[in-house]
Amino acid sequence: MGSAHDDGGDRRREHRLRDVRPLDPIHSLKAKLGLLVVASVTVGVLITWVGLRNDLGPSRTFPLAIIVSLVLTQLLARGMTSPLREMTAAARAMADGDYSIRVRSTSRDEVGQLAEAFNTMAGDLESSDRIRRDLIANVSHELRTPVAALQAQLENLVDGVSEPTPATLELSLQQTERLTRLVTYLLDLSRVEAGASAxxxxxxxxxxxxxxxxxxxxxxxxxxxxxxxxxxxxxxxxxxxxxxxxxxxxxxxxxxxxxxxxxxxxxxxxxxxxxxxxxxxxxxxxxxxxxxxxxxxxxxxxxxxxxxxxxxxxxxxxxxxxxxxxxxxxxxxxxxxxxxxxxxxxxxxxxxxxxxxxxxxxxx
The missing domain is CATH 3.30.565.10 (Histidine kinase-like ATPase, C-terminal domain)
Structure with missing residues (x-):
């Protein structure tokens, strides 16, 4: 189990190392795309110029320039879109009930803002899911306790084990009142959720x-x-x-x-x-x-x-x-x-x- 966890951590670290993000300080996605185009064109022109200066010929210079430009574009674009891929994986995990995954947000552009909003949403969903599970567990426990006590008391009365004395009936009444209070709280809570305000x-x-x-x-x-x-x-x-x-x-x-x-x-x-x-x-x-x-x-x-x-x-x-x-x-x-x-x-x-x-x- 620990080995699988370590392997997963190693894969995530390796994944992050492959995602080069030199454009993260730029605040605009449009500016990033513009720089990406300028960088790829500049690299292509530079390689073409160097190749022609060294008599490599267009048949070798142009393919080399295209390949290097594509590699550079892929490298930079992968870093720019990495949060989107992480969000896709996190959304799939959320669909399976895992709200613990967070997106690594280092850029300052619109994608980075989206990643931060996604992390906030994931935190809220995780908190809501925990509250829901706690509520179900707590309410189930609270319902089970008086119901079990009331059932035992009534069974004793039916089987003739105990007599319906005022004390016995008082205990049954107390458990019934406890159930009534819990149901009242839940009804009041539904009014809160519905925004009842009269x-x-x-x-x-x-x-x-x-x-x-x-x-x-x-x-x-x-x-x-x-x-x-x-x-x-x-x-x-x-x-x-x-x-x-x-x-x-x-x-x-x-x-x-x-x-x-x-x-x-x-x-x-x-x-x-x-x-x-x-x-x-x-x-x-x-x-x-x-x-x-x-x-x-x-x-x-x-x-x-x-x-x-x-x-x-x-x-x-x-x-x-x-x-x-x-x-x-x-x-x-x-x-x-x-x-x-x-x-x-x-x-x-x-x-x-x-x-x-x-x-x-x-x-x-």
Whole structure:
């Protein structure tokens, strides 16, 4: 295996040595073609002149001049078109699922620019393919876990191994809710992909809203024994926004905080005005998020640094939740970020107090 790899590397090095590219510094393909014509004609004329001066005669001078001109043209043209051949080979490899091949781009003309664009496209395709494979693996795993648990519980009930006690039914309900959350995330993601951007704007009390969100989440994830603290200043703080979208934002952030909070920890929900905006913060006492990961956690399907914590994994590892948070906040013309904290993690959402949806977003 190693020998074949070495042979392939040797062939590539040998191939590159054959591709002479003295015209790479020239920025225009037209100028290169002009120089190629001038060079071949000049060499042909020079050989003809030298041959006639040495009494070689036209029968020997002209064929020699033609052959040398053709060799020179072939040599220079091969270097000029080498990126195109490499792109052809790379495109065939991509058709077979290999996105790792890159084109050697040393020229500065249109062919070199095309090669650079091709390499960028190949990198994007490789990243997209990796994300797709990771998503399929993560979603398959997340679906399999609650489905297997639910199936085992139902089989025990059917076979009479266990009785349909409230505790048994509660476990089944929890697995069903877990499946529902995952399906909801995937449906929300499809809306993101489709560019859904309609908002139903209403004015509501931030304090009552956050209390309701905290209460609903405390019932769902009671096993950890977390304490929820809601602090809204002033108490009559109001916000104009799409209630369901903001509920989606806060719920995803709470699930993220719950997932990474220690047993018996505290999850805080703070809200306060800041100039013409309303800031909502969701904080936990988990391991925190490294500064270099704080922007990446909001990317679709990102799962954060394994050594720190799977920050974007609000649906059990798919990395969809925080991407949906950013999408919903962006629709409102706001922004979301990870705040600097000494311990734990704090997600800070900033929204206009009076609705100012992003350009292109329709309102009802």
């Amino acid at each position: 908002l139903t704007l209403t004015q509501f009390s931030v304090g009552d809203f956050l209390e309701e969100c905290a209460e609903s989440m405390s019932m769902v994830d009671a096993a950890k024994g977390l304490a929820y603290v809601v602090d809204v200043t002033p108490e009559d703080l109001v916000l104009e926004a799409d209630v369901e979208r903001i509920r989606q934002v806060v719920t995803n952030l709470l699930q993220n905080a719950i997932r990474h909070s220690p047993h018996g920890g505290t999850v805080r929900l703070d809200a306060y005005p800041e100039q013409d905006d309303v800031v909502i913060e969701v904080s936990d006492e988990g391991p925190g998020i490294a500064p270099e990961d704080r922007e990446r956690v909001f990317e679709r399907f990102a799962s954060g640094a394994p050594s720190v914590r799977s920050v974007a994994s609000t649906s059990g590892g798919t990395g969809i939740g925080l991407a949906i948070v950013r999408w919903a906040v962006d629709l409102h013309g706001g922004h979301v970020a990870v705040a600097d904290t000494e311990s734990g993690a704090t997600m800070r959402v900033t929204l206009p107090a009076e609705a100012r949806p992003a350009p292109g977003v329709t309102t009802e």
